[in-house]
Amino acid sequence: MSPPQLVVHRDKELMAQAAAARLITKVVDAQASRGYASVVLTGGRNGNGLLTALAAAPARDAIDWGRLDLWWGDERFVPEGDPERNVTQAREALLDSVPLDPKRVHPMPAADGPYGKDADAAAEAYAVELAKAAGPENHAPVPSFDVLMLGVGPDTHVASLFPELPAVRETERTVVGVHGAPKPPPTRITLTLPAIRAAREVWLLAAGEDKANAAAIALSGAGEVQAPAAGAYGRSRTLWLLDAAAASRLPRSLYPPASP
Numbered sequence: 001m002s003p004p005q006l007v008v009h010r011d012k013e014l015m016a017q018a019a020a021a022r023l024i025t026k027v028v029d030a031q032a033s034r035g036y037a038s039v040v041l042t043g044g045r046n047g048n049g050l051l052t053a054l055a056a057a058p059a060r061d062a063i064d065w066g067r068l069d070l071w072w073g074d075e076r077f078v079p080e081g082d083p084e085r086n087v088t089q090a091r092e093a094l095l096d097s098v099p100l101d102p103k104r105v106h107p108m109p110a111a112d113g114p115y116g117k118d119a120d121a122a123a124e125a126y127a128v129e130l131a132k133a134a135g136p137e138n139h140a141p142v143p144s145f146d147v148l149m150l151g152v153g154p155d156t157h158v159a160s161l162f163p164e165l166p167a168v169r170e171t172e173r174t175v176v177g178v179h180g181a182p183k184p185p186p187t188r189i190t191l192t193l194p195a196i197r198a199a200r201e202v203w204l205l206a207a208g209e210d211k212a213n214a215a216a217i218a219l220s221g222a223g224e225v226q227a228p229a230a231g232a233y234g235r236s237r238t239l240w241l242l243d244a245a246a247a248s249r250l251p252r253s254l255y256p257p258a259s260p
């Protein structure tokens with residue numbers, strides 16, 4: 001596993017704009033070489049901030065939206081259309097403004113969907129959907145995601161993998177239900193670390209002073225059960241995208257080299 005790369009931007013707005021530009025290039029390159037691209041979205045302010053910046057990006061439509069597969073890293077297990085749902089927020093920020101192929105957009109099940117209030121059954125169904133989309137060359141029963149994005153919580157959680165809770169300890173299943181999450185709402189569905197680690201690239205988004213401790217802990221050798229962000233890495237690249245506030249408590253040895 002190659003060490004994580006860090007890129008620090010002046011502030012969260014610039015981080016979102018730069019991350020959006022980075023995503024456009026990554027998707028365009030994947031589509032040019034393979035004919036399609038596969039991206040995992042994340043919820044939260046930084047994840048939605050990136051989507052909002054992407055919607056406004058001048059080069060946005062260099063992406064062939066009809067050949068983009070979208071998945072989610074986690075979802076709040078609430079009814080369809082609930083403003084709390086990550087997919088609801090993603091639709092408002094970007095998805096409703098671009099010509100995606102609906103067959104290639106894979107939201108996680110809602111709490112009023114075919115699995116009712118059974119988050120574990122809904123999680124299992126999403127795992128089956130991921131496995132069906134996996135190819136023979138894939139490293140886990142999930143597609144080879146080009147980019148899997150993760151917002152980082154102030155407690156170092158990523159997706160809905162919270163410190164010390166059962167989901168972060170999962171080593172076999174790719175998707176599990178989460179009960180009693182400390183970040184409301186308490187019931188969620190989440191990819192697990194094995195699924196996250198099947199991605200070619202994992203990008204962690206951390207902006208704001210409230211993420212400074214989490215970034216420092218996760219990047220200074222903490223264990224993944226105590227600091228789930230520490231266990232989120234990609235097969236070929238792990239990239240932390242921070243703003244200066246979130247990077248403010250990083251050990252000097254980690255902070256990207258000052259320009260000469």
Ligand SMILES: O=C(O)[C@H](O)[C@@H](O)[C@H](O)[C@H](O)COP(=O)(O)O
Nearest residue numbers: 043044045046151152153158159
């Ligand atoms: O469902 C969620 O809440 C998100 O997927 C979660 O993992 C989020 O990305 C982090 O909590 C960071 O959220 P902020 O960017 O809002 O701090």
